Amino acid sequence: MNLRNVISPRQGLVQVASEFYRRGWMAGTAGNLSCRDPGEPACFWVTASGRAKGGLTVADFLLVDIGSGEVLDQVSPGNKPSAETVIHRALYRLDPRIQACLHVHSVDACLVGMRHQGDALPLPPLEMLKGLGIWEEHPTLELPVFENYLDVDRIGAEINRRFNAQVPQVPAFLIRHHGITVWGESLEQAFHRTEIMEFILSFLAREGGATRP
Numbered sequence: 001m002n003l004r005n006v007i008s009p010r011q012g013l014v015q016v017a018s019e020f021y022r023r024g025w026m027a028g029t030a031g032n033l034s035c036r037d038p039g040e041p042a043c044f045w046v047t048a049s050g051r052a053k054g055g056l057t058v059a060d061f062l063l064v065d066i067g068s069g070e071v072l073d074q075v076s077p078g079n080k081p082s083a084e085t086v087i088h089r090a091l092y093r094l095d096p097r098i099q100a101c102l103h104v105h106s107v108d109a110c111l112v113g114m115r116h117q118g119d120a121l122p123l124p125p126l127e128m129l130k131g132l133g134i135w136e137e138h139p140t141l142e143l144p145v146f147e148n149y150l151d152v153d154r155i156g157a158e159i160n161r162r163f164n165a166q167v168p169q170v171p172a173f174l175i176r177h178h179g180i181t182v183w184g185e186s187l188e189q190a191f192h193r194t195e196i197m198e199f200i201l202s203f204l205a206r207e208g209g210a211t212r213p
């Protein structure tokens, strides 16, 4: 998929949603995707709540202020921001270099998270880690794991607390029984990193899960 020539963030996100839906990572209305606005870096475009990701259009987004969470452009009258928008805001606030955040629900992510009890999942030293910018010979990396609270604000607060105390080793985290969120310095980079993380989770799911604590 070529994301270099997309005209707007929303068009790029529509393409990404379509591809992730095809792979089974955004079944039904699952997941949410966002991209910082190139002209207004204090705002980002995020998918509207409850939209089928297999048939997303550029009308299915809202423009949200990173600091306040205020909706600046609803695009269509019925659009409401996803409850998980708070997670995207937490990530954009964390690092101004982050341009896109992609959150998907895959079977493999759920399987691996269910088998592992800790708050950090050890990652296998696979060649694929180079795609995340890790160039060590025998990397010992951990994927942060958060519990899946019904109150999404609580997840957002926990992400703020942990990531402000320590920058994560990999540009991603897992919410148990839920899915992963991955970010990048461009939509294209976030897309590729999501593919890599899902590859690693698929490996762990088939291998039998991560090491148990």
Ligand SMILES: [Zn+2]
Residues within 6 Å of the ligand: 030, 031, 032, 084, 103, 104, 105, 178, 179
């Ligand atoms: Zn979700």
